[in-house]
């Protein structure tokens with residue numbers, strides 16, 4: 086049977102597309118050294134965040150990095166606000182390589198985004214909600230933190246740094 090040259094070409098191209106499509110899904114699911122993002126952190130009174138009365142919240146602490154209660158990981162509490170991440174913008178967030186890092190992220194004012202550039206760590210940050218997700222970084226390195234939700238005139242300047250250290 087004679088198969089036309091262009092028919093072969095397009096058959097090949099469609100195979101490439103299918104493989105690339107599956108590859109994209111797999112990459113999104115298992116990205117480089119990070120876990121999938123979950124969102125089961127519960128709600129928080131936005132006034133608590135706006136006024137910094139974190140002792141009134143049972144699922145959020147003052148922004149910063151804490152050793153986890155079971156001792157083999159860290160908890161990172163981050164507040165996003167126009168137009169910074171606290172911590173992250175004024176100084177980098179430092180987390181240890183190889184440990185389970187549990188992020189707890191909420192917003193003080195409007196909806197923001199939280200994306201670790203180059204990874205699949207990506208969540209919306211909504212006032213009144215705590216986004217919680219676990220990440221284990223297998224390698225040391227530096228990641229940019231990017232706000233990917235339009236949050237006002239300074240949106241494009243809203244960024245931070247996360248350093249994974251040995």
Ligand code: CUA
Pocket residue numbers: 166167168196197198232233234235236237239240241243
């Ligand atoms: Cu915060 Cu865009």
